[in-house]
Every structure is written in C-alpha cells, then in structure tokens.
Amino acid sequence: MGWRNSDQDARPERGRSAPAAVKFLVAGGFGVGKTTLVGAVSEVAPVRTEEYLTQASAGVDVIEGLAEKSTTTVALDFGRISISAELVVYLFGTPGQERFWFMWNDLVNGALGAIVLVDTRRLEVSFASIDFFENRGVPFVVGVNCFHGECDRTAEEVREALDLDPDVPLLLGDVRRPEVGRGLMLALVDRLMAQAPPDDTPVGVG
Amino acid sequence: MSHWTEGLEPGDEDRSLVRPYAITRGRTAPERDDLRLITMVVTVDEHGEKTAARGLEPEHRAILEQCREPSAIAEIAATLNLPVSVTKILVGDLITQGRVAVRPPPTARQAGLNTTLLQAVRDGLEKL
Numbered sequence: 001m002g003w004r005n006s007d008q009d010a011r012p013e014r015g016r017s018a019p020a021a022v023k024f025l026v027a028g029g030f031g032v033g034k035t036t037l038v039g040a041v042s043e044v045a046p047v048r049t050e051e052y053l054t055q056a057s058a059g060v061d062v063i064e065g066l067a068e069k070s071t072t073t074v075a076l077d078f079g080r081i082s083i084s085a086e087l088v089v090y091l092f093g094t095p096g097q098e099r100f101w102f103m104w105n106d107l108v109n110g111a112l113g114a115i116v117l118v119d120t121r122r123l124e125v126s127f128a129s130i131d132f133f134e135n136r137g138v139p140f141v142v143g144v145n146c147f148h149g150e151c152d153r154t155a156e157e158v159r160e161a162l163d164l165d166p167d168v169p170l171l172l173g174d175v176r177r178p179e180v181g182r183g184l185m186l187a188l189v190d191r192l193m194a195q196a197p198p199d200d201t202p203v204g205v206g
Numbered sequence: 207m208s209h210w211t212e213g214l215e216p217g218d219e220d221r222s223l224v225r226p227y228a229i230t231r232g233r234t235a236p237e238r239d240d241l242r243l244i245t246m247v248v249t250v251d252e253h254g255e256k257t258a259a260r261g262l263e264p265e266h267r268a269i270l271e272q273c274r275e276p277s278a279i280a281e282i283a284a285t286l287n288l289p290v291s292v293t294k295i296l297v298g299d300l301i302t303q304g305r306v307a308v309r310p311p312p313t314a315r316q317a318g319l320n321t322t323l324l325q326a327v328r329d330g331l332e333k334l
Contacts, residue, residue, distance in 0.1 A: 018246035018276035018309040022317055022327060041334070047284040052291055073289070078280055083330030087323075090244050090278060106243050106290070112317050138314075182334050189328045196321045 019088045023110055024185060027094040027133070028117035029125025033145040033175045034093035035077045037117065041181035042079025042091060050075045051107075053100055074100045076107070089185075098128045113139040113188045117175065120144060120153045123161055130162060139191050141169040143184045149174045167191075226292045229265055236294040238301070243280040243290060246309040247297055249273040265296050266305075273306055 026034045039046045053072050074095045081089040092111075094101045101107055114133050118126040133140040144151065144158050151172050153161075159170050169187040173180030227234055249270045262270075265286055272285055283293035300306040317323055 018248045018307070020309065020323070021244040021246050021278055021311045022323070023244050023311065047281065049280050049284040050289045052289050078284075080278075080281070081330070081334070083327060087326055087330065088246075088278075089327060089330070090280065092243070092280075110242055110244070110311055110314050112314055139318075178334070182331055185331050186328065189324055189331065192318055193321060193324050193328070196319055196324060 019082075019084070019086050021088045021090060022112050023090045023092060024188065025092050025094055025108070025111045025114040025138075026117065027114050027126075027129040027140075029098075029119075029122065029129070030096035032117040032119045032122075032126060033147075034117055037115070037143070037145075037175040037181045037184075038077055038079040038091050038093045040176055040178045041081060041185070043082060044080055046077040046079050046093070048075055048077050051104060053104055072100055074104065076101070091185075094129070098132070102128075102132055108136070108138070111138060113141070113192055115143055115181075115184045115188060116140050117143045117145050118158065118162070119147070120151065120158060123158070127162075130164075134165075139188065139195065141171070141184055141187045141191060143175065143180070144170065144172040145175045146172055147174070226288055229263055229288070230292055230295045233295050234291070236291065236298045238294075238298050240310060241279055241294045241297060241308070242311055244278045244311045246276045246278055246311075247273045247282060247300075247306050248276040248309075249306055250304060263296070266300060269293075269296060269300060270305060276309075 026037055028034055035046050050073055053074050054070070074097070076093055076095050078090055078092045081091070083089055092107060094107065114129075116126055116129045116133065130140070130142070132138075142158075142162065142164060144153070144155070155170050155172055158172075164170060169191060171180070171183055171187060173183065175181060247269070251274075265288070268286060269282055272282060277285075279290060279293055279297060282297065283290045286293060286296075288296075297306065297308070301308060311317075312320065312323065
C-alpha cells in the first residue's frame with residue numbers, strides 16, 4: 001500500500017502517512033449543475049456535509065439587546081478524485097445561497113481555484129460567484145453548462161455577456177459528461193501553472 | 207400540556223434527543239483552529255483495541271474506525287452526519303490523545319507556487 005511508504009512531505013506524527021489533499025470549488029448560482037459536475041467526475045457519489053455558520057447581523061434591523069448573531073446550517077456536496085496514493089483532489093460544490101458560503105472561510109480558504117458554472121438562460125445567477133473570485137484573486141474558469149447537450153450561445157457571446165477577463169478560460173459542455181468536468185479542471189490547473197513561477201522551487205505540500 | 211418526551215420509546219433518548227453539542231459535552235468551538243475541511247486524518251495504530259475504546263464516545267470510535275484509511279475532515283463529518291465544526295472538536299480530542307495523526311493541506315499560496323504538485327494533479331486528471 002503506497003500510502004504507508006515514508007514520504008518526506010507527509011510529516012506523519014507517528015508511523016503512517018496520509019495523502020496530500022487539494023481542493024477545487026465548483027460554484028455558480030442555484031440549479032446550474034454543480035452537484036451534477038461533482039458527481040460526474042467523483043470516484044464516489046457526491047457526499048453531503050453540513051456546517052453551522054454564525055452570521056453577525058450587522059446592518060439588519062434588530063432590537064437593541066437582542067441576539068446579534070444568527071446561526072444557519074449550510075449544506076454542500078463534495079466529491080473525491082484519488083490521483084495516487086499520495087495525492088487526493090476534493091471538489092466542493094458551493095451551497096446555492098451565496099451570502100452563506102461567501103463567509104464560510106474554511107470552504108474558500110485553501111482552494112486552489114474554482115470552476116464557475118453558468119446556465120445561458122440564467123447567466124445572472126452566477127454573477128455573484130464570478131465577482132467573488134475576481135475580488136478575492138482566486139483563479140477560476142467558467143463552464144457553460146449545455147443542458148441536454150444543447151448550447152444556444154457561442155463562447156464569445158457568453159464571454160461578452162459575463163464581461164470576462166480575456167485570460168479566464170471558458171469552455172462549453174454538458175456537465176453530465178465526465179470529460180467536460182475533467183476538461184474544466186485541466187483548464188484550471190493549466191491556468192494555475194501559467195501563474196506559477198517558472199523556477200520550480202519546492203515549497204512543500206505538507 | 208403533555209411533556210415533549212412523551213411518546214418516545216425507552217432507549218430512544220440516545221438516538222433522537224442527543225444534540226450535536228451534547229456529543230462534544232457542550233463545547234461549540236474546537237480547541238485547535240488548524241483543522242480544515244480537507245485536513246487528512248489517519249488512525250494511529252499503536253493502541254490496542256481495548257485501550258482504544260476506553261473513555262471515548264461512540265463518535266470517537268467511529269472516527270478511529272473510518273480513519274484506518276486516511277479520510278478528510280469533510281468525509282468524516284459526512285459519515286457521522288455531524289456538522290463540520292462538531293467533527294473538528296471530536297477529531298481534536300483524538301489528536302490530543304495521540305490516537306490520530308493529521309496532515310494539513312497546503313495553503314492555496316503554497317500549492318499555487320508548487321509546480322510539482324500542480325503537475326501531479328494535471329497528470330492524474332489526464333489519466334481519468
């Protein structure tokens with residue numbers, strides 16, 4: 001079993017070592033196909049996990065002295081791709097309500113990048129995700145989900161409608177097909193590699 | 207007005223009345239803040255079966271069982287059907303007791319600068 005092998009990067013506290021894990025986000029508005037994409041490329045059926053988020057209700061009308069925070073349960077679906085015994089990729093589909101996952105720091109922090117899915121019939125539901133990653137400087141690619149394999153817009157039309165930066169990759173495809181999700185992830189990794197310094201200085205993955 | 211526990215069968219308490227924070231004995235925040243959704247957890251095998259069970263909640267034992275194969279915090283939370291923050295508290299207990307080892311994920315900055323890691327991800331995705 002490979003993961004038992006000693007690995008300088010693995011830093012096992014005792015004995016065994018665990019694989020390195022990296023994370024991609026799959027974002028976009030409600031109903032654009034996030035969980036479908038995760039399910040198409042994951043080696044296991046998408047798994048649901050939940051978190052309690054405490055939201056400071058600043059700017060919301062509250063009676064002085066009453067609870068100033070509210071707690072919300074947010075659920076997301078995620079999948080797993082075991083690259084090797086030493087490396088696992090997790091794909092997290094963001095919850096549909098942006099105002100909740102935007103403040104879920106543990107979800108956003110540490111993500112190598114994001115795939116933002118759009119539906120050409122409702123482009124506006126994905127605007128907030130694009131703005132969010134642009135503002136945070138998180139590398140992302142855009143996937144145009146061609147539901148049932150039909151796309152009624154060209155890549156150029158969608159790019160223009162989203163006012164995308166020219167260097168943001170945009171691909172069209174039916175996300176039920178695994179090769180579409182794989183292509184989006186590859187485009188994202190290529191973008192990350194293009195941004196990485198050419199000099200390969202190992203930073204350590206642990 | 208009938209009491210809200212009426213109608214529950216004896217023995218139901220364990221299943222239906224235990225709220226997540228009862229499992230953590232009231233703790234709502236992990237003592238350590240370094241655990242992430244994709245922090246990998248693996249059971250340390252040097253404890254025998256008997257000592258492994260002593261003083262542990264069933265959820266702790268379930269984590270030890272699951273993490274014989276390395277699992278991410280998010281996967282443990284999903285299996286236990288508990289919120290991520292509660293899962294982190296329980297994993298933190300096991301770290302303190304030396305029963306699990308963890309591997310933190312690289313930060314986005316570390317990973318983004320690490321072309322070896324990125325190339326490994328790329329090669330793996332191409333083989334899918």
